[in-house]
Amino acid sequence: MKLLVVGAAGQLGSTFVDGTAHEVVGLTRADVDVTDQASLFAAVDRARPDVLVNCTAYNNVDGAEDDVATALAVNSIAVRAMAAAAIRVGATFVHYSTDFVFDGEASAPYDEDSRARPVSVYGCSKLLGEWFARDAPRWYVLRVESLFGGRQARSSVDKIASALREGRQTPVFMDRVVTPSYVMDVRDATLALLARDVPSGLFHCVNSGAATWAEVGRHIADLLGARHDLLTLTSVKDVSLRARRPVYCALSNARLAQAVGHPLPTWQDAVSRYVSTLSGQA
Numbered sequence: 001m002k003l004l005v006v007g008a009a010g011q012l013g014s015t016f017v018d019g020t021a022h023e024v025v026g027l028t029r030a031d032v033d034v035t036d037q038a039s040l041f042a043a044v045d046r047a048r049p050d051v052l053v054n055c056t057a058y059n060n061v062d063g064a065e066d067d068v069a070t071a072l073a074v075n076s077i078a079v080r081a082m083a084a085a086a087i088r089v090g091a092t093f094v095h096y097s098t099d100f101v102f103d104g105e106a107s108a109p110y111d112e113d114s115r116a117r118p119v120s121v122y123g124c125s126k127l128l129g130e131w132f133a134r135d136a137p138r139w140y141v142l143r144v145e146s147l148f149g150g151r152q153a154r155s156s157v158d159k160i161a162s163a164l165r166e167g168r169q170t171p172v173f174m175d176r177v178v179t180p181s182y183v184m185d186v187r188d189a190t191l192a193l194l195a196r197d198v199p200s201g202l203f204h205c206v207n208s209g210a211a212t213w214a215e216v217g218r219h220i221a222d223l224l225g226a227r228h229d230l231l232t233l234t235s236v237k238d239v240s241l242r243a244r245r246p247v248y249c250a251l252s253n254a255r256l257a258q259a260v261g262h263p264l265p266t267w268q269d270a271v272s273r274y275v276s277t278l279s280g281q282a
């Protein structure tokens, strides 16, 4: 199976390039700007992949409120072009979306049948991208959230872990509920869907379980032997951000677990595996 990964320098994209048994062609923004349809078509025609994996995104949630055109160009219109590129070469199209398509007013994990109701420009642009991705002959739209474990080490999990290791205070939301997800597990679940030839569909591709960021912080502190009082409990209500954030964002991965034939590891297991890779670093 030959994969063409666009957004190959990103957190998730780099995991495909760094470690799969498949033939992978990874393209960064320097290789192809996905908003340039002619360049995108040329790159896909040249590579002739079995699977086109879109790991690009305009992920600046606050910036998108003021730069709507860029958010739509990357997260929506470029996805339509990628689906068209997949049609040209008969490739399967894998596209990643987000928990931010939901309004965050739930009290139990969202499933794939839950009503999408984004509350930010970023969320709207990603939802539109989901719809365009379905133009491809065979497609998977995989909603991920709170990713960690990329080689860039810039996730919330990384920020909490490095503050705790250095003995610094770090803020953690006590009321935002999430399903933190390890990029390695997201990659492996993606490859399992492809290997099992699962019919096209929308899947929540996250680790299992749900937690507040305060609970995630306490888990990381326990793993590092750090003090819980270094975690400064914060409420979403106390923080003023340009874009509205959904408060309750946990996703149920039951549909994905059934499709790949096994439950995904819990977020605790995933965070533990990742934090163990940090030991020995300064």
Ligand SMILES: NC(=O)c1ccc[n+]([C@@H]2O[C@H](COP(=O)([O-])OP(=O)(O)OC[C@H]3O[C@@H](n4cnc5c(N)ncnc54)[C@H](OP(=O)(O)O)[C@@H]3O)[C@@H](O)[C@H]2O)c1
Pocket: 006, 007, 008, 009, 010, 011, 012, 013, 028, 029, 032, 033, 034, 035, 054, 055, 056, 057, 058, 059, 074, 096, 097, 098, 099, 126, 144, 145, 146, 147, 148
């Ligand atoms: N990170 C999360 O917690 C999170 C949460 C929910 C959903 N997601 C989704 O998961 C997917 C992967 O996210 P990630 O965290 O791996 O993102 P990331 O680390 O920000 O990587 C995105 C990559 O896309 C590239 N890119 C942006 N615009 C481009 C363009 N016009 N042409 C070519 N490349 C372009 C970026 O290049 P530059 O570095 O040069 O800008 C970057 O390398 C995305 O669909 C994202 O929306 C992520």
